[in-house]
Amino acid sequence: xxxxxxxxxxxxxxxxxxxxxxxxxxxxxxxxxxxxxxxxxxxxxxxxxxxxxxxxxxxxxxxxxxxxxxxxxxxxxxxxxxxxxxxxxxxxxxxxxxxxxxxxxxxxxxxxxxxxxxxxxxxxxxxxxxxxxxxxxxxxxxxx
Numbered sequence: 001x002x003x004x005x006x007x008x009x010x011x012x013x014x015x016x017x018x019x020x021x022x023x024x025x026x027x028x029x030x031x032x033x034x035x036x037x038x039x040x041x042x043x044x045x046x047x048x049x050x051x052x053x054x055x056x057x058x059x060x061x062x063x064x065x066x067x068x069x070x071x072x073x074x075x076x077x078x079x080x081x082x083x084x085x086x087x088x089x090x091x092x093x094x095x096x097x098x099x100x101x102x103x104x105x106x107x108x109x110x111x112x113x114x115x116x117x118x119x120x121x122x123x124x125x126x127x128x129x130x131x132x133x134x135x136x137x138x139x140x141x142x143x144x
Contacts, residue, residue, distance in 0.1 A: 001056045002026070008096025010068060011088040017072035018042060018065030018093060020100050021052045027059065028105055033097050034064040035090050035111040038081075042066045061105070063097030065089075 002022045010016050019042060022028060032055055034048045042064040043049045052062040067089050069076045094109055 001053075003052075006096070006100050007072065008065075008092060008100070010092040012085070014068050014073055016065060016068065016089065016092065016096075018063050018097065019052070020061070020063045020097060021056050022061045022101065023056050023059050028061040028101075028103065029058075030060045030105050031097060031101050031103065031107045032060055032062045033090075033094050033107060033109045034062055035093070035109060036064070036066060036070075038067070038086075041071050061101050061103070063093065063101065065093040065097070 001024055003019060005017055005019050007015050007017050032051075034042070034044070034051065036042055036044055036048070044064075048062075048064045052064060055062045066072065067081055067086060069078045069081045090109060090111075094107060098107060
């Protein structure tokens with residue numbers, strides 16, 4: 001397994017960061033872009049970390065990232081993050097992950113909790129890249 005942190009530009013020029021995990025040898029069947037919830041980092045409290053390990057064993061690459069005001073960009077106040085921005089950060093992450101993975105493999109934008117609807121909408125913004133959008137975990141709060 002090859003895991004590396006990469007930085008990519010968001011739609012508004014903010015530098016964001018994510019973790020790209022590629023199976024050994026660099027061959028994979030698909031790329032899963034893992035969109036986080038609003039209150040957590042790219043690891044999703046360990047859920048995405050374990051999911052990335054499972055995907056890697058299944059010959060699927062993954063790219064998990066953090067929003068503006070989180071992780072690498074965490075010095076900004078959370079008030080600078082908007083719902084419409086999250087839509088575009090998903091698109092930026094998809095395109096950044098695909099470029100870094102350097103593969104024509106199909107892409108799934110997977111989300112958990114808060115960002116599930118945003119992932120579905122972002123798929124519409126990247127129909128040339130994203131094959132499907134999926135919810136990977138149950139959301140116990142209200143649907144957004």
